[in-house]
Amino acid sequence: MGETVVIMGGGVIGLSCAFELQRRGHQAILLEINRCGGQASGAAAGMLAPFSENVEGPDAFFHLGKESLRLYPGWRDAIRSISGRYFEYSDSGSLYIAYHEADRLALEGRLLWQREHGSSGVLLEGDELFRKEPLLSRQVKAALYTPAESHLYAPDYVEALEHACRLTGVHFHEQLGGLEVAEWRDAVVVQAKDGRRFGGDRLLVCTGAWAQELEETLGIRIPVYPIRGQICAYEAEINPVHHMVFSNQGYLVSKENGTLVCGASEDVAGFDTTVTERGIERLRNWNKQAFPFLAEQTPFHRWAGLRPSTQDGYPLLGPLEESGRVIMAAGHYRNGILLSPVTAKAVADYIDGIKLPEMMEAFAPGRFTY
Numbered sequence: 001m002g003e004t005v006v007i008m009g010g011g012v013i014g015l016s017c018a019f020e021l022q023r024r025g026h027q028a029i030l031l032e033i034n035r036c037g038g039q040a041s042g043a044a045a046g047m048l049a050p051f052s053e054n055v056e057g058p059d060a061f062f063h064l065g066k067e068s069l070r071l072y073p074g075w076r077d078a079i080r081s082i083s084g085r086y087f088e089y090s091d092s093g094s095l096y097i098a099y100h101e102a103d104r105l106a107l108e109g110r111l112l113w114q115r116e117h118g119s120s121g122v123l124l125e126g127d128e129l130f131r132k133e134p135l136l137s138r139q140v141k142a143a144l145y146t147p148a149e150s151h152l153y154a155p156d157y158v159e160a161l162e163h164a165c166r167l168t169g170v171h172f173h174e175q176l177g178g179l180e181v182a183e184w185r186d187a188v189v190v191q192a193k194d195g196r197r198f199g200g201d202r203l204l205v206c207t208g209a210w211a212q213e214l215e216e217t218l219g220i221r222i223p224v225y226p227i228r229g230q231i232c233a234y235e236a237e238i239n240p241v242h243h244m245v246f247s248n249q250g251y252l253v254s255k256e257n258g259t260l261v262c263g264a265s266e267d268v269a270g271f272d273t274t275v276t277e278r279g280i281e282r283l284r285n286w287n288k289q290a291f292p293f294l295a296e297q298t299p300f301h302r303w304a305g306l307r308p309s310t311q312d313g314y315p316l317l318g319p320l321e322e323s324g325r326v327i328m329a330a331g332h333y334r335n336g337i338l339l340s341p342v343t344a345k346a347v348a349d350y351i352d353g354i355k356l357p358e359m360m361e362a363f364a365p366g367r368f369t370y
């Protein structure tokens with residue numbers, strides 16, 4: 001007999017967990033105060049880049065991201081086939097660029113440890129680099145090429161995921177305005193503003209940057225904070241940039257729909273999603289430094305989203321207390337799109353009584369003290 005799981009939050013994390021639980025025979029009830037995919041998940045650039053996003057060393061977060069990337073092709077195929085919807089998924093590979101010798105040395109160091117952990121990356125310079133990415137600035141000294149990294153078109157992915165959830169029987173309740181967790185110790189009851197009550201065997205918290213709101217109710221520290229990401233897109237000729245291009249200041253990625261997406265700022269601005277001139281100007285300066293042809297162009301679309309960052313940079317992923325009545329899956333910061341398959345698998349495995357790998361202990365929600 002499957003369990004009934006009440007899920008708070010309809011971003012990529014809530015939807016992924018709902019999909020995985022539903023297809024394993026559970027009943028997911030998804031509660032969203034607004035509309036699904038309307039926050040960080042719909043704003044994302046869609047890069048699946050655990051090697052480029054982890055520059056320090058092979059910690060638990062790197063392994064989680066790498067595992068999620070490994071799961072992606074099967075996950076993508078399942079969502080595409082169950083939803084009947086196509087979403088862009090490109091195995092473009094990435095280039096992490098450096099302008100100075102010190103940065104080039106840092107890339108060399110990174111390559112050494114990443115090669116020990118499955119990267120087939122190489123350091124490219126000169127003609128070899130410019131053949132791969134012809135419009136790249138000649139000021140770029142070197143780049144770390146990582147063929148294993150991919151990207152997808154996040155708004156379409158999230159929509160397909162939602163559709164797959166609906167077709168597999170997830171119960172959706174959107175535009176609820178506000179929710180209160182009325183009971184969570186012996187049973188789960190969540191009450192909406194209009195008085196409707198939703199009951200289940202478990203509560204799964206996937207409320208992204210808003211997760212901290214449940215601190216008092218659940219009686220634990222949930223140090224999740226919003227970090228605004230401002231991002232923009234140029235209208236591009238077909239694929240002027242062939243890879244995802246990263247530097248320590250930003251990234252650029254070409255999409256099939258003829259846009260060139262460039263992100264993103266990291267602003268401490270509370271829950272404000274305003275796009276500022278200053279934020280976009282910074283991106284534009286970086287863009288034209290990396291790709292001089294962009295000096296003549298103006299982004300036609302600008303937007304912002306709130307990344308759920310955490311005190312230690314790791315998500316809160318796993319049961320809250322021994323009974324496992326409440327499970328957290330929040331705080332995926334810059335990598336929620338990448339981490340969606342592995343998060344869904346971890347949550348569903350836990351509910352199915354499958355022992356989670358030891359590395360998951362690094363993400364235990366109870367790790368923060370007052």
Ligand SMILES: Cc1cc2nc3c(=O)[nH]c(=O)nc-3n(C[C@H](O)[C@H](O)[C@H](O)COP(=O)(O)OP(=O)(O)OC[C@H]3O[C@@H](n4cnc5c(N)ncnc54)[C@H](O)[C@@H]3O)c2cc1C
Nearest residue numbers: 009011013039040041045046047208229305335336337338
């Ligand atoms: C500009 C930008 C670029 C990004 N690029 C990438 C990228 O390239 N690759 C990548 O992997 N990640 C990227 N990210 C990060 C990624 O978008 C996030 O990590 C991910 O979307 C988090 O998903 P989520 O479901 O936790 O949060 P969200 O998508 O924010 O969803 C949370 C949901 O919970 C709802 N909610 C809030 N409170 C409640 C409540 N009390 N009850 C019910 N529902 C509630 C909200 O309305 C919202 O719909 C980017 C983010 C930004 C902003």
